[in-house]
Amino acid sequence: MSVAQAGEFGLISRVVARLGQPGPAVLLGPGDDAALVAAPDGLIIASTDVLVEGRHFRRDWADAADIGRRAAAANLADIAAMGGTGTALLVGLCAPGDLEAVWAEGLAEGLAVEAALVGASVVGGDMTSSPTLTIAVTAFGDLRGVAPVLRGGARAGDVVALAGRVGFAAAGYTVLSRGFRTPKLLVDAYRRPEVPYALGPAAARAGATSMIDVSDGLLSDLGHVAAASGVGIDVLPNNFEVPDQMRDAATALGVDIYQWLLTGGDDHALAATFPPGSPLPEGFRAIGEVREGAGVTVAGKRWIGPTGWDHFKS
Structure with missing residues (x-):
């Protein structure tokens, strides 16, 4: 019917x-x-x-x-x-x-x-x-009585932390677009995001100074935080956890794995900043730091190329 x-x-x-x-x-x-x-x-x-x-x-x-x-x-x-x-x-x-x-x-x-x-x-x-x-x-x-965490509260010295996965959905999209259906881990990540919902309120209770949903790409979305807060953000790519299936797929498909990790969207991870020295909520891992300045860098260097998804440019 x-x-x-x-x-x-x-x-x-x-x-x-x-x-x-x-x-x-x-x-x-x-x-x-x-x-x-x-x-x-x-x-x-x-x-x-x-x-x-x-x-x-x-x-x-x-x-x-x-x-x-x-x-x-x-x-x-x-x-x-x-x-x-x-x-x-x-x-x-x-x-x-x-x-x-x-x-x-x-x-x-x-x-x-x-x-x-x-x-x-x-x-x-x-x-x-x-x-x-x-x-x-x-x-x-x-909000259940907790103050909202906005994009504009990051300050120089804050720790940038991530909860959830990045790059998985983008890798799954690439796999599907090339006509493959495996690795299952990546294809399933594209089909069904695993969002760390509970860690949003946990970050708020832990004193997060800013936070954003990573939907368009980590560099792109952190760029929104940097702009709203009037700061610079440096991402340390060696701090990411990368499964073997993603590394193997990147090699087989001839893709720079950091293209997926840093600019891929649709995983809906949560990126937040926390005051220096404060313990991170369980489930968050440090991936960078907030600095004086503007924009987002990767290991201190400017990223060359697209930083994420733009509906009217992509």
């Missing part, structure tokens, strides 16, 4: 049935004109992201549930990067009429699975027909 055959409200019913039970912050979920989500400390964090088929995902590279998980992760990672915890998602689906309804159901299941990792829920959204399959997600989050 296609989505056109199911009809808008029939498809909504099928999708809602796969979203599971609402999370603890949801007072009223799908079914009314709007949802009702609790914000105990009176503050709400919000972030939105759009995924377009052919630009951000391919259905021959990932199934519907994987794409749902990626769509949710892209937004929930932004909430974690502020030091918050996701509570609710709103999802817009623009789909061709001949799209199979079961694909939309799989998408809903993936969204629900990823949201459940932080106790969040899909609480509503919208659907419409479109020649291009497009998924728009807006996430809301709760």
